[in-house]
Amino acid sequence: MVRPYAVKGLKRKKREVEESEEDDEKTTELGGEEEDERKENEAVHDLPGIPILPSDEKSKAGVIFILERASLEVAKVGKTYQILNSDDHANFLRKHKRNPADCRPDIVHQALLAILDSPLNKAGKLRALYVKTEKGVLVEVKPYVRMPRTFKRFCGVMLQLLQKHSISATSKREKLLRVIKNPVTKYLPVNSRKIGLSHSSEKLVQLRDYVAAASDDATLVFVVGAMAHGKIDKEYTDDFISVSGYPLSAACCIGRICNALELKWKIL
Numbered sequence: 001m002v003r004p005y006a007v008k009g010l011k012r013k014k015r016e017v018e019e020s021e022e023d024d025e026k027t028t029e030l031g032g033e034e035e036d037e038r039k040e041n042e043a044v045h046d047l048p049g050i051p052i053l054p055s056d057e058k059s060k061a062g063v064i065f066i067l068e069r070a071s072l073e074v075a076k077v078g079k080t081y082q083i084l085n086s087d088d089h090a091n092f093l094r095k096h097k098r099n100p101a102d103c104r105p106d107i108v109h110q111a112l113l114a115i116l117d118s119p120l121n122k123a124g125k126l127r128a129l130y131v132k133t134e135k136g137v138l139v140e141v142k143p144y145v146r147m148p149r150t151f152k153r154f155c156g157v158m159l160q161l162l163q164k165h166s167i168s169a170t171s172k173r174e175k176l177l178r179v180i181k182n183p184v185t186k187y188l189p190v191n192s193r194k195i196g197l198s199h200s201s202e203k204l205v206q207l208r209d210y211v212a213a214a215s216d217d218a219t220l221v222f223v224v225g226a227m228a229h230g231k232i233d234k235e236y237t238d239d240f241i242s243v244s245g246y247p248l249s250a251a252c253c254i255g256r257i258c259n260a261l262e263l264k265w266k267i268l
């Protein structure tokens, strides 16, 4: 269970956010396997600092993100279950005839931070966020969750999520992260416009103009790949676009989407 997170006032919230930031710094400072393991266990039991979004958001316009094909795979390595990654588990993966380059949970970590930390989200425009893993597990991420900043702690939280199927803020009994049933399309509003992103698309657009032209009556749903290689499933998308002449990282693409929407909705 995640430790209760009761926000009783701004002072308390500020203090807790400060504490969590200090904690992050300590994580990078401290060394030693035991200390790392202790920190990792702590991270699994505590999602620090959940900012509260502004409640004066009146416009219905908003955005939904779907991160497709995220590399989040649990395996028993030695005596413990872990989220596989290409750095720490290269030998394990080779032994199991897997290409280490395919195990890149850092991509979805960076993509989530790019979305959740954006001014767009802070302004309350993120309607929903979904992650679908390579194995087809669909996860709903609440827009106000504060993701762990360090990769190790992120993996700890993802491990707990995939094993227990949810992570709650116990003070509100609300599930901040939870595994939900497929397909993702059943959670999308009827008026949604689903836009898939790939460098391989022949439709190269200037994203600022593209989103500026989109009607605020439709909820824009951006589908971005969170994998190292390959393409997203474009079957359920209404449009399939490329946003640069260069192959970009998922986090960079998301940065472009957020910037374009922040310009459109005058978010500074």
Ligand SMILES: C[S@@+](CC[C@H](N)C(=O)[O-])C[C@H]1O[C@@H](n2cnc3c(N)ncnc32)[C@H](O)[C@@H]1O
Residues within 6 Å of the ligand: 196, 197, 198, 199, 200, 223, 224, 225, 226, 227, 228, 229, 230, 231, 232, 241, 242, 243, 244, 245, 246, 247, 248, 249, 250, 253
């Ligand atoms: C590391 S890339 C995956 C590479 C993959 N070959 C591709 O282009 O789809 C992660 C994701 O970023 C997005 N992406 C990367 N470059 C892009 C571009 N120039 N235009 C649109 N989307 C892009 C795609 O959604 C892609 O799935």
